[in-house]
Amino acid sequence: MYHNRLKQFPEEFLFGAATSAFQVEGAADVDGRGIAVHDIQPKKKGITDFSVASDHYHHYQEDIALMKELGLKAYRLSLSWVRIMPDGKTINPAGIDFYKKLLDEVTANGMEPIVTIYHFEYPQALVGRYGGWASREAIDDFERFAEVLFENFGDKVKYWLTINEQDHLLKIPSRLGISEEIEGKDYLKLAEQMNYHMCVATARVIKLCHELLPHAQIGPVINPMYAIPNSNRPEDTLAAMEFNELSTYYITELHCRGRFAPLHWKYMEDRDILPEIESEDMELMRNNTPDFLGMNYYLNQTVATNKKEQFSYHEKTVFIQEEPGIYEITTNDNITQTDWGWNICPEGMKLAIMDFYNRYQLPILVTENGLGAYDVLENNQVEDDYRIEYIHNHLSQIKDCLGLGYPVLGYCAWSFIDLVSGREGMDKRYGFVYVNRDNEELKDMRRIKKKSFYWYQTIINERGESL
Ligand code: BG6
Numbered sequence: 001m002y003h004n005r006l007k008q009f010p011e012e013f014l015f016g017a018a019t020s021a022f023q024v025e026g027a028a029d030v031d032g033r034g035i036a037v038h039d040i041q042p043k044k045k046g047i048t049d050f051s052v053a054s055d056h057y058h059h060y061q062e063d064i065a066l067m068k069e070l071g072l073k074a075y076r077l078s079l080s081w082v083r084i085m086p087d088g089k090t091i092n093p094a095g096i097d098f099y100k101k102l103l104d105e106v107t108a109n110g111m112e113p114i115v116t117i118y119h120f121e122y123p124q125a126l127v128g129r130y131g132g133w134a135s136r137e138a139i140d141d142f143e144r145f146a147e148v149l150f151e152n153f154g155d156k157v158k159y160w161l162t163i164n165e166q167d168h169l170l171k172i173p174s175r176l177g178i179s180e181e182i183e184g185k186d187y188l189k190l191a192e193q194m195n196y197h198m199c200v201a202t203a204r205v206i207k208l209c210h211e212l213l214p215h216a217q218i219g220p221v222i223n224p225m226y227a228i229p230n231s232n233r234p235e236d237t238l239a240a241m242e243f244n245e246l247s248t249y250y251i252t253e254l255h256c257r258g259r260f261a262p263l264h265w266k267y268m269e270d271r272d273i274l275p276e277i278e279s280e281d282m283e284l285m286r287n288n289t290p291d292f293l294g295m296n297y298y299l300n301q302t303v304a305t306n307k308k309e310q311f312s313y314h315e316k317t318v319f320i321q322e323e324p325g326i327y328e329i330t331t332n333d334n335i336t337q338t339d340w341g342w343n344i345c346p347e348g349m350k351l352a353i354m355d356f357y358n359r360y361q362l363p364i365l366v367t368e369n370g371l372g373a374y375d376v377l378e379n380n381q382v383e384d385d386y387r388i389e390y391i392h393n394h395l396s397q398i399k400d401c402l403g404l405g406y407p408v409l410g411y412c413a414w415s416f417i418d419l420v421s422g423r424e425g426m427d428k429r430y431g432f433v434y435v436n437r438d439n440e441e442l443k444d445m446r447r448i449k450k451k452s453f454y455w456y457q458t459i460i461n462e463r464g465e466s467l
């Protein structure tokens with residue numbers, strides 16, 4: 001196996017960190033912000049909602065000063081659709097003003113903003129109006145939202161990301177505003193239709209970006225959990241390959257080649273869940289492909305073949321553990337896990353980067369990677385050596401990839417600052433900066449630099465020489 005042959009990361013490598021609007025901003029009912037799907041989701045008992053989050057809305061200058069101190073070259077953030085267009089359609093000038101100030105602060109402090117157009121925060125009004133992504137109307141509304149962003153912020157932003165983790169959205173129906181009552185075949189059919197609409201919408205927005213902002217670059221954010229086989233039985237290798245087709249490449253084949261992956265098509269045909277397609281869509285997708293692939297990587301999977309003879313329409317679950325007749329996820333004694341049972345496998349990131357590049361010849365931008373943990377604040381310090389180890393090992397794999405000639409544009413750790421985890425509230429922290437609040441109490445929201453902050457600062461400063 002080849003290893004690092006680079007002394008340092010290239011000068012232009014974007015060492016960064018990321019957040020998303022609804023998880024970090026708070027100020028949910030300030031300055032005319034509308035209602036997003038997650039605002040009305042039921043929360044797990046004992047877990048905070050997103051209304052205050054890390055109150056970045058009111059602390060953004062202090063937070064950006066900390067980013068500068070950390071030495072970030074890039075900051076990945078998302079722009080809240082409902083702050084900018086509270087009902088999903090009408091512009092709210094206060095929302096535009098906020099993001100102008102925020103983006104100016106980022107660039108004035110020498111960082112490259114990397115902007116996600118849609119990171120889970122979907123306007124509830126559009127769900128009420130026509131069912132959100134279930135309808136083709138959603139494509140027009142997404143395009144219009146992107147146009148507003150390109151017109152208002154196009155002079156400040158060079159890197160754009162279209163939709164964050166489309167696959168993940170489909171696994172958590174409440175993030176799409178879909179009723180919990182829709183299950184089984186109905187849900188699968190709807191999910192495929194929504195997935196298809198999001199792929200068409202992505203191509204429309206890529207086209208628009210290339211027309212309006214010829215110097216910008218744009219790509220989707222995908223979320224591979226690159227599977228490896230459970231054993232040396234050839235059938236497990238096939239199961240792992242089929243898992244990758246059905247969990248990741250089913251989206252990227254549409255984005256990057258404007259075609260359905262054959263296995264995905266067959267899967268939908270057998271289950272009678274094919275989406276409605278308009279003939280010009282495929283040409284649109286073929287002609288408007290991304291400039292790079294954004295990649296969120298946290299974990300991988302180990303997969304065995306599943307021998308059940310009949311498929312079944314699974315109920316919707318957060319993660320599909322098994323596809324009868326195709327694959328099942330297994331445990332792997334060689335791979336440790338986080339407190340939330342996520343496999344820690346840095347090599348999986350290298351596998352994904354190499355495989356994506358071999359398939360599509362597009363550069364990769366790592367848009368998220370990090371360790372969620374129960375951090376403890378003691379004597380005003382957080383000794384998060386586990387996070388340092390996790391990020392160290394993943395960044396080393398990226399250095400390997402660069403050394404082998406695979407183009408990686410940058411790395412955004414998740415997250416810059418503690419924020420509200422998608423499902424675990426403030427228990428599961430990811431940041432380099434601790435925020436002094438928890439699920440029950442807002443406390444003083446003080447920002448405290450963790451041990452990992454100083455470690456990452458050194459890594460950026462030496463351009464990863466010690467990795
Ligand atoms: C990604 C999302 O799925 O993973 C982030 O883009 C999310 O929004 C992150 O926070 C970690 O997931 P979780 O559930 O641990 O917050």
